[in-house]
Amino acid sequence: MTPLLALLLQVGPAPTLEPISPLPPEMEQQRADRARRDAYVEVGPPTSRLAQCLARTRRDPGGAVEEAEAWLASASGAERGDAGQCLGVAQAQLGQGAASAETFLAARDATPADDRRARALRGALAGGALLAEGDPAAALALLDTAREDARAAAEGEIAGQIAIDRAIALVALDRADEAADALAAARAALPDNAQAWLLSATLSRRAGDLAEAQVRIERAAVLAPLDPAVGLEAGVIAAMAGRDEAARRSWRSVIEAAPGSQAAIAAQRYLDRLDDA
Template sequence: MSILLALLLQVGPDPMAGAMQGDDLVRDRPPRPSAQTQTEQESLNPTSAWLVRCLDQLAEDAARAHAMAQIRRSEVTGPDRVLANHCLGMAATELGLWDDARTAFLAARDETPADEARIRARFASMAGNAALAGGDPADALGLLGQAQQDARAAASAPLQALAAIDVARVLVTLGRSEEALSALEEATALMPERSEGWLLKATLLRRLDRLGLAQEAIEQAARLAPTNPEIGLEAGVIAVLAGHDEAARQSWQSVIELQPESLAAATARDYLAQLDPAETVPAPTTTNEEEPSA
């Protein structure tokens, strides 16, 4: 394991932010040490100790973490500077400073050694997403292209799938739907067991009015994640567009039953209100007619 990866893995849960299930960065991480062991480890490893403090500060005061990372970045080099840029990008993201976030994540990627392709791919993806959030999809596409190249160099299917999904989102923003669909085909081929790619593919196919293929994709997503409310919502939309109102009603009702207080449930209620009322069987009526007297 490289020095940089080891440092990232020491800082606690999800130091790279947004790791996918099955990602090497998650799978290879050892159990979080106890408080005493953590203290001993920090005394031996000031670099990872600093990143722990910066990320902890991020949860309490993002502006302070941002300043802390800027100072650190100006004082160090090598892996220390990579980690300073990482925390700086995270703080800028929390503050909505998308240009700062993009610049910091890209610097972290560029200053990560070339043989650390997995980490370079992650930072490039984070830079691309920051660019997209900042309203620059063209720049985002270029950065995510770098992420794809790095992920391929790392031979990491999870990172390749993640980058392909991000690329698809950008291409949709740019109005390049067919290219976006190709990217989602790649993502679902790389990680067929993940529901996210199938859900996004179903949504895009529905927007392209390819309802048969959209139905196949949403069924696969539902098999993989049957309790995901977003899948239930999309399944209902596809069903109603195909003229299957009752199937749509059942999908949206299931969302409400699963998470009645969620935003998804509120959306499902709005959708249901737009359908014609479900046919109901009238309750049996009884008459109280008196029997004729003898």
């Protein structure tokens, strides 16, 4: 899903490296879809119909679509929200972002007004799907509403995930100061969330605060030492600070950890540019 479906490692200045390109995939669509889905979808006991349907979306999303559509056709009342949530997750797993956004929104609207937790979760999923579809303005509107539902339900973890998605949307809308506030809220709610620290490091680096970016990427590296996105960003921060050997170590670690991946391709491109410089 984007998000819902998407989304999350050192000495002297080297102005010739500026512009090492920012991490295109990392801020705008942070490994995004699957991580975002996994952050939101778990609700109810594992024996519930919703939990069983959601489990199927991971191993057999096509079959889960059929199951959820049949469930939705026979459901009434609040159960339509559960069936719609499962259907939306399955659609998102299949890359049907626009359809999943509509499904999640319908699921939210079918959820009783007093179930603020479920409404927050489903609204956030809808916003995340729109974010993955490249519509940050519409996504932000839904995420803002979901944030209020999460606050009313005292759901700090969901609120923290929403804050991460809001930050991504705000960056896409060139509202960096508001994105920084959103990420501060995410770090407060989810202090052990590596993505929140990675995005914070990226935003600090883009603002030119390399010292703060370094502190934040180090925290991300502690939390997710094998995450290629963390290694990429750490290398960019190091290169921009003129710590060429540290940058090389970070990017080489990405290539070794995830050979053949998009992250490894990006790391090799950065290494080549560093060597050329």
